[in-house]
Amino acid sequence: MNTLFDWNHRSFTAPFTASGRAAIVPPPPWHYAGWLLNVAFECQADTASALVPHSLGKPVGRGCVHFADWQACTDGHELADPVLAQYRETIIVLEVQRPDGNHCAYCPAIWVDQDISLIRGLLQGWPKKTGSTWLTRSLPLDHPAAAPLRAGRVLGASLAVKDRRLIEARAELTGRPGQGLGFLALPAVGAVGWPDLRQPTQLPQPHLVRPDIQHRVGGEWHEATATLQVFDHPHEELALLGPLQALTASAGWVGITVFGARDA
């Protein structure tokens, strides 16, 4: 039976309607600006490879947890109705050595608290599920509740998935400049694939993509020392990383724009 139908819809994603107005995700460009806490870690390279496509390469035993408080928009109307623009997420990336010797950042797990971002992420190869992220913000005030960007101030972050705390981080600002870490330092590669329910016993064959990122601004990172704790979870697979050793951390603001993706 013919499954390509002459339906003049204008939706980038479901639902597919004549105007496309109700589509959950509009087409790129997608603009993102956010406040991030990045904690680089050392992990077990051998067991971590169960989380990484073999054709992409081998984990080198390092990675990063990003806690992010984002604001995102397309034409800007979302900034005037911020329930559409804001979300928080926790991102795990692993550093992978590709067959050609180059290194990239591969994301085996990420949790977000909003639907638009969830679908938009899956399209880019960020394997998003729902999770609850909390992240201390640095406000430009000299006040006990403001956590300003100053040596000795503490930032905390946590992730809970299905009502279980999964990750906690505690960072103490050093007062020195820091570095972009994780996907801020290496090209990100994601795996995109969808099962087809008409063949429900076949698993999807994902393809690897690299987001086409432009207009990157920010990057004045503030260095921190950090501790990181990962808790057991019945469905998540972070235990394959072994115990995580926090290496260094950084906090700051970053803005990027995604225009699409290319084969990775």
Add this chain to the structure above:
Amino acid sequence: MNTLFDWNHRSFTAPFTASGRAAIVPPPPWHYAGWLLNVAFECQADTASALVPHSLGKPVGRGCVHFADWQACTDGHELADPVLAQYRETIIVLEVQRPDGNHCAYCPAIWVDQDISLIRGLLQGWPKKTGSTWLTRSLPLDHPAAAPLRAGRVLGASLAVKDRRLIEARAELTGRPGQGLGFLALPAVGAVGWPDLRQPTQLPQPHLVRPDIQHRVGGEWHEATATLQVFDHPHEELALLGPLQALTASAGWVGITVFGARDA
């Protein structure tokens, strides 16, 4: 570059890992059991066609809103950890006459409050977004707060999307047997499609599927009279249905199992 990679993952959906344990949606069969309030309505057929694939057929000017309080599982472990099993959703279906003269139920809009169900629905052609559904439950008690299944008792339901109330229903039980309505009375057809970010200016070409539903139980529906109200919303497209006239309503429990899908 080769995008089909020899990665021995076992995930039905992202993330793609060696064990498949962290996949947001496990493969079918998927078991669903729930409490539903169904409100059949009359709507404008001509403008509604902007929400329906032309190749599927023409809206006949009737449809149904289903408010549902579900419990879903695969092998049953979800029932022992109900944060995995339970969710609420609001479903719109339109009755469509197909070119062969048969009628089906097509879903142009649906909102759910949980990630597993959101992705599982998209795979079946239910165009799920996040929304907040509330639905009175009938408890088997003779008490002012129990809303038992008895003539004259009132059930209410509401849907909010992005912090705006979109649909409200009020149903009064008649004490008579009712009918299965909407997708409970007609075969459901859904549109499945995903954009490819490597060609971000191309819209997806969805295909039409019909879920393979078996093991249906329940269906002792309780009749109700109902009123229905739809409110303006900046992104949703329900205004294309024109003013909705509630026809009849029913409430009750139903169980179904989905094994996959076929071309529709």
Add this chain to the structure above:
Amino acid sequence: MNTLFDWNHRSFTAPFTASGRAAIVPPPPWHYAGWLLNVAFECQADTASALVPHSLGKPVGRGCVHFADWQACTDGHELADPVLAQYRETIIVLEVQRPDGNHCAYCPAIWVDQDISLIRGLLQGWPKKTGSTWLTRSLPLDHPAAAPLRAGRVLGASLAVKDRRLIEARAELTGRPGQGLGFLALPAVGAVGWPDLRQPTQLPQPHLVRPDIQHRVGGEWHEATATLQVFDHPHEELALLGPLQALTASAGWVGITVFGARDA
């Protein structure tokens, strides 16, 4: 300065307005009907006494966790707009022997997911905080996702507080009749008190009350065996109960109406 002012407000609780319409809690009678899983437990009596007023009596080393899925109303308008009526909560009660030899149920901790219930509870001496409760429901269907009331079926329940899982229970129905447990078997006593910010270093002097409960219906309890697990938490004090040993459990529906309270 005079703090009793001639303000003709009609609010039972804040905000205090001329009509009283916006008050978060209207005056009783308050009708409640719900589905409950009750798990009786043995605990350490000596350390538990740190959670109980000495004048009330001594914990006997038994208690109950109730997981509840409520529907509550006053004049019934809440049932037509169920966002006002429905909430879930987890209740801990300890059995206490009073100086006169009688036993009562005292609640040292309770967590709910809705504001109306939170304030209404504090007024009755239920020390409510926010928490996320999940509880399997038994639907009257013979289906894998329905968990009907039949021997061998499993019900699960969980509580998370501030994004940390605190309590988990797993119950297996025996097919035999069960008992009302906890506050369903013993008179409940609560402590009510509010600090006064004009004297911020003074702690409140709570008084003990017993809710005036009438119109109790239901109580056809279904017996279950159960296991119970309590996890560490940085702010909660359940560790003072020692390891909890589940004794017996029951599930079912109950309806009650609260008309006020009296000194306990």
Add this chain to the structure above:
Amino acid sequence: MNTLFDWNHRSFTAPFTASGRAAIVPPPPWHYAGWLLNVAFECQADTASALVPHSLGKPVGRGCVHFADWQACTDGHELADPVLAQYRETIIVLEVQRPDGNHCAYCPAIWVDQDISLIRGLLQGWPKKTGSTWLTRSLPLDHPAAAPLRAGRVLGASLAVKDRRLIEARAELTGRPGQGLGFLALPAVGAVGWPDLRQPTQLPQPHLVRPDIQHRVGGEWHEATATLQVFDHPHEELALLGPLQALTASAGWVGITVFGARDA
């Protein structure tokens, strides 16, 4: 019967335990730092008086809506576990002329998304209920999603209560310095009172208090022009303010510390 019992509890609020550790609100000082959008408005003075204690004075026909994204702490441990520290709220204050001729800010309605803040507010005479607030943030980046503090940039805000949108604001930065508005410009007065369920037909007799605020920092406000919209709501009483005319607006960061309260 004696309701003052010799119970050596150490809780500032319920639950009342020997250690006081589980109390939902610890005693002051309470430190708050946040990002605020303040929209001053003109309203109907005569009908607004139904929301204000007569002994406090008469509304003058002006007020302010504050949308706030707070971080709050006591000894600072909350900043390392931000699920305890962060919340958003929407605050209405009315300008009232007191019998002595002085003006103050009285809060007839406020909605917050977290339990600690809800109870802490009620103790100060802020009549908090649960509501969902969204508020665009200005990030220090030159990026389309960052809404930096620059002339022409748009900030949006919204409040939903019980799944209905109640207030929306849209502000456009002018690039000029702005003013503290509402409770940032006038002393705030609140009404504190609790019903006693032992006398359930008596309404509480609230007393008026003024928070003891110290350590105020920030206040470099950024001026904006704004529009404001209030929607009908079945329980809220904002319609008594008549149509709101936005006068001026400002955005910025502020920090305050509350040490207690005194009679107002």
